[in-house]
Amino acid sequence: MAKTVFDKIWDAHLVKELGDGVGLVYIDRHLIHEVTSPQAFDGLRAADRQLRRPSAVIAVPDHNVPTKDREKPNPDANSAAQLAALDSNCAAFGIEKIDMFDIRQGIVHVMGPEQGITQPGVTLVCGDSHTSTHGAFGALAFGIGTSEIEHCFATQTLQLKKLKNMRVTVNGRLPFGCSAKDVALAIIGKIGTAGGTGHVIEYAGSTIEDLSMEGRMTLCNMSIEAGARAGLVAPDAKTFAYIKGRTWAPKGMQWDMAVNYWQSLKSDDGAFFDKEVTLDATEIVPLVTWGTSPEDVIAVTGDVPAPESFKDPSKQAAAVSALEYMGLTAGEPMDRVKVDRVFVGSCTNSRIEDMREAAAMIKGRKVNVRIIEAIIVPGSGLVKHQAEEEGLDKIFIDAGFEWRDPGCSMCLAMNPDKAGAGERVASTSNRNFVGRQGPGARTHLVSPAMAVGAAIAGHFVDVRNY
Amino acid sequence: MQKFDQVTSIPTPFTQVNVDTDIIIPAKHLKTITRTGLGVHAFENIRYGADGALTGEAVFDRAPYTEATILVAGENFGCGSSREHAPWAIADMGYRCIIAPSFADIFASNCVKNGILTITLNTEAVRHLALDGEAEAEITVDLPAETVTAADGTVFNFTYNPVHKEMLVGGLDEIGQTLQDEALITAFEIRQKAAQPWLYNRD
Numbered sequence: 001m002a003k004t005v006f007d008k009i010w011d012a013h014l015v016k017e018l019g020d021g022v023g024l025v026y027i028d029r030h031l032i033h034e035v036t037s038p039q040a041f042d043g044l045r046a047a048d049r050q051l052r053r054p055s056a057v058i059a060v061p062d063h064n065v066p067t068k069d070r071e072k073p074n075p076d077a078n079s080a081a082q083l084a085a086l087d088s089n090c091a092a093f094g095i096e097k098i099d100m101f102d103i104r105q106g107i108v109h110v111m112g113p114e115q116g117i118t119q120p121g122v123t124l125v126c127g128d129s130h131t132s133t134h135g136a137f138g139a140l141a142f143g144i145g146t147s148e149i150e151h152c153f154a155t156q157t158l159q160l161k162k163l164k165n166m167r168v169t170v171n172g173r174l175p176f177g178c179s180a181k182d183v184a185l186a187i188i189g190k191i192g193t194a195g196g197t198g199h200v201i202e203y204a205g206s207t208i209e210d211l212s213m214e215g216r217m218t219l220c221n222m223s224i225e226a227g228a229r230a231g232l233v234a235p236d237a238k239t240f241a242y243i244k245g246r247t248w249a250p251k252g253m254q255w256d257m258a259v260n261y262w263q264s265l266k267s268d269d270g271a272f273f274d275k276e277v278t279l280d281a282t283e284i285v286p287l288v289t290w291g292t293s294p295e296d297v298i299a300v301t302g303d304v305p306a307p308e309s310f311k312d313p314s315k316q317a318a319a320v321s322a323l324e325y326m327g328l329t330a331g332e333p334m335d336r337v338k339v340d341r342v343f344v345g346s347c348t349n350s351r352i353e354d355m356r357e358a359a360a361m362i363k364g365r366k367v368n369v370r371i372i373e374a375i376i377v378p379g380s381g382l383v384k385h386q387a388e389e390e391g392l393d394k395i396f397i398d399a400g401f402e403w404r405d406p407g408c409s410m411c412l413a414m415n416p417d418k419a420g421a422g423e424r425v426a427s428t429s430n431r432n433f434v435g436r437q438g439p440g441a442r443t444h445l446v447s448p449a450m451a452v453g454a455a456i457a458g459h460f461v462d463v464r465n466y
Numbered sequence: 467m468q469k470f471d472q473v474t475s476i477p478t479p480f481t482q483v484n485v486d487t488d489i490i491i492p493a494k495h496l497k498t499i500t501r502t503g504l505g506v507h508a509f510e511n512i513r514y515g516a517d518g519a520l521t522g523e524a525v526f527d528r529a530p531y532t533e534a535t536i537l538v539a540g541e542n543f544g545c546g547s548s549r550e551h552a553p554w555a556i557a558d559m560g561y562r563c564i565i566a567p568s569f570a571d572i573f574a575s576n577c578v579k580n581g582i583l584t585i586t587l588n589t590e591a592v593r594h595l596a597l598d599g600e601a602e603a604e605i606t607v608d609l610p611a612e613t614v615t616a617a618d619g620t621v622f623n624f625t626y627n628p629v630h631k632e633m634l635v636g637g638l639d640e641i642g643q644t645l646q647d648e649a650l651i652t653a654f655e656i657r658q659k660a661a662q663p664w665l666y667n668r669d
Contacts (some may be wrong), residue, residue, distance in 0.1 A: 145550035146578035250664030
């Protein structure tokens with residue numbers, strides 16, 4: 001029977017059928033961070049259970065770490081306690097941990113691929129919904145809750161209901177001024193935040209093939225914003241080239257064996273997809289969100305929509321409260337909306353390509369005087385180092401941006417990086433939820449180029465002619 | 467874990483769509499290293515004023531909903547972050563069951579592991595039950611029978627994954643269940659190591 005990439009990975013990891021579509025699935029890689037793991041370790045201890053396979057687990061602190069003055073004591077005692085718990089738990093259970101001061105430290109979803117941990121065909125989990133990022137390599141990667149972390153610690157498996165297959169095909173050349181982030185937002189705008197619920201999305205088509213690995217990670221990262229627990233791209237020569245030589249990558253004869261296997265990870269002709277969606281990349285324009293759900297997407301050249309333009313009464317009600325929260329009026333042109341803060345970073349857009357896209361927009365210009373703070377937070381120490389080698393840090397600093405240390409930062413405001421109530425943020429992160437970047441903060445999701453454009457102009461601009 | 471059979475309660479009607487886990491429990495409360503005590507912070511931005519005081523106006527804090535064990539929610543409930551703090555917080559408020567037109571996958575899976583039953587019903591049925599809540603009338607959820615009985619006696623049937631049903635009804639520990647298959651897991655590892663040795667280089 002013709003299979004999809006997801007079917008193939010599922011079948012290759014099925015330890016036992018538990019009935020009614022639930023399988024006991026083997027997990028090859030388990031990434032952990034400080035926020036969602038402490039209770040899982042406590043559960044193990046309480047039940048007097050062992051960690052089954054320490055070598056399959058790797059830890060890195062990212063959510064709570066400050067992005068400046070890291071050598072000073074953490075300003076938040078609770079954050080410090082969580083970071084200390086990660087240290088002691090990893091030591092007690094024999095887990096390799098990348099330290100906060102290690103150059104490899106960074107956002108867990110940036111670190112994994114950089115270290116070659118993320119590979120085609122593997123099952124990879126982490127207690128974070130943006131684990132879907134790793135699907136860019138043709139891995140089955142998804143976020144799990146803390147009970148599942150504990151389950152995976154104790155058994156190296158998870159009990160999972162098999163998801164359905166969905167294919168999103170994007171064809172055509174992406175227009176100038178648009179990047180993978182715009183593709184992700186365009187897809188979510190089209191299918192909605194529940195459009196992929198219950199499915200694994202396979203991204204296919206010429207646009208996806210043309211994306212770099214960084215671009216594919218941006219796209220797969222936001223699968224969860226479309227409701228899909230996992231998103232993936234079939235691996236190709238670009239994938240293999242990215243992995244080759246990295247720390248965890250297969251070496252020597254094993255490399256050839258691995259590539260041989262990885263090449264089989266393509267959806268067969270005639271494989272069945274429960275849902276199919278297609279987009280024409282040539283019609284994509286620079287996008288920005290106007291509301292408090294990632295599906296609230298509009299062209300930067302568009303106007304803030306009126307609640308009555310939505311058919312569904314519950315969507316109308318949601319739009320009314322979103323506009324109120326966001327401080328926007330229906331009909332207002334998006335490119336006149338003024339911005340107070342700018343954040344370039346997060347597991348969506350903090351890789352070297354994002355840093356280059358951001359730097360290229362500056363063209364000798366300065367951050368607008370109305371901007372309270374414009375921060376650039378590289379995804380890892382290695383991204384930071386690479387950007388500095390390329391002189392990008394100087395371009396940012398000369399323009400008036402702050403160049404920070406790696407971490408999740410203002411994406412979810414668990415560390416000191418936050419926006420104040422009523423402040424409007426142009427953000428390259430993935431969620432514009434109420435209060436996400438601080439109580440009352442107003443988040444607009446955009447690409448790195450769009451964020452930098454807004455920083456310079458002080459309002460949103462169409463980056464195609466700015 | 468507490469066994470789940472029948473639950474009767476006046477349900478709390480809270481049918482906003484796309485309620486994300488940041489609304490259920492804001493990120494600043496994720497800095498805990500225990501599973502309990504999150505109920506006071508649940509739906510914080512809805513329940514507390516700018517001065518940080520409980521307003522008492524949110525549906526969760528009004529009688530009789532303060533005693534409710536069933537929550538009637540809107541479409542795509544629990545979307546966003548995978549934080550299990552969301553079901554912990556909801557459980558800590560006293561809820562044992564959530565009824566909605568649809569749930570986000572990770573959230574639903576986190577719920578069952580914490581003894582919370584998530585029931586998916588069509589929009590009309592959910593509206594009917596929300597109206598019961600508003601009328602302060604009791605409804606009954608029967609997991610073994612897979613039914614929800616509205617105040618007027620209307621019975622809505624639902625389907626629930628049999629594996630999860632067995633877990634909830636029996637109050638079973640999923641890890642203990644899986645560990646019974648430890649020999650199969652070991653056999654899998656031996657097979658996989660032979661076929662894909664590069665996945666075992668660090669063992």
